[in-house]
Amino acid sequence: MLEGTRGQALGEIDTPALILDIAAAERNIRAMADRLIHGAVRLRPHVKTHKCPLLAHKQMAAGAIGMTAAKLGEAEVMIHAGIPEVLVSTPIVGRTKIDRLLALSRHGIVLTVVDDAGAARAISDAAARVGLKIPALVDLDVGQRRTGVLPGEPALALAQQVATMPGLVLVGLQGYEGHLQHVQVRDERELHWRASMKKLTDTADLVRGAGLPLDIVSTGGTGTSTFAVEATGITEIQPGSYVVMDDHYGTVQGVGFEQALFVLTTVVSRTRTTDVIVDAGMKALSNDSGPPRVRGIEGARYTFAGDEHGRIELDGEGSDVRVGDKVLLVPSHCDTTINLHDHYHVVEDDRLVEVWPIEARGHIR
Structure with a gap:
């Protein structure tokens, strides 16, 4: 299965996708x-x-x-x-x-x-x-x-x-x-x-x-x-x-490392003014440490809406979010989220540079 094209813009990557900065x-x-x-x-x-x-x-x-x-x-x-x-x-x-x-x-x-x-x-x-x-x-x-x-x-x-x-x-x-x-x-x-x-x-x-x-x-x-x-x-x-890193570690004082892992998701439905539905649910994000954090939309809050979907509640600037828009999520637990994916979409300057296999994914024995 084609996972992406080198040089592809971040917003063009098919979703849900595990993103590695x-x-x-x-x-x-x-x-x-x-x-x-x-x-x-x-x-x-x-x-x-x-x-x-x-x-x-x-x-x-x-x-x-x-x-x-x-x-x-x-x-x-x-x-x-x-x-x-x-x-x-x-x-x-x-x-x-x-x-x-x-x-x-x-x-x-x-x-x-x-x-x-x-x-x-x-x-x-x-x-x-x-x-x-x-x-x-x-x-x-x-x-x-x-x-x-x-x-x-x-x-x-x-x-x-x-x-x-x-x-x-x-x-x-x-x-x-x-x-x-x-x-x-x-x-x-x-x-x-x-x-x-x-x-x-x-x-x-x-x-x-x-x-x-x-x-x-x-x-x-x-x-x-x-x-x-x-x-x-x-x-x-x-x-x-x-x-x-992950959002759970983001709450810990003095750790000192950057967030490099994200899940890219697409808004697939907006039938209410208060929230949107995205295509990343529990099959794309682990929930053992709580929901992911929404990046780049002030006041937005993610909740799981099933295996394949998430709900993002909007506040303020989120009113401009439309169907087809891409949203970055910060996983709450990196280990268990990575284990849900087959590949990293490796990006630099918001462009895809490589697709790397996660070769030990699922090797739990």
């Missing part, structure tokens, strides 16, 4: 790299947001040491696209996924995380049978209450077990503080972040004190990246949203 995205990539350039903390960006090898390669060119993936399927896309090293930040469990992990490890460096001795042993046994040693990080729960063993002695006990497993190499700890990324007030976010990081770094000290080497202490997202830059005891961070 490439100049803004590249500035964001550079800004994060510059944020870390003089410190000891390295950058391992998370591809769960953009899901696009072309953007991952831009991040690598700016100094990233590798990528992070939420799922093995995303890691497969990245490794086969030439990214040399990927950390899979979700525990890999079950024979099918272990077989995929071992197969992928023959094409690049794939790091895994573990929070259960039995699951770790299953990976180790399978890897040892085929002569592989998989680098592993012990995953800590530093407050999110998702994956991760408890910090302190429980984490040490698991690390000691992993260190004896023939098919694993203990390389570090992971402690992701995802519950803090969108705390709006900067000082409050930093206060809670420091408490979470103390759990992680104290555990790292405990593990090292027991004679186990740890090269990696991995944490961090877009909302806490500012604090992590000068933190002691952290070796790398895993931010993802910073490349494209």
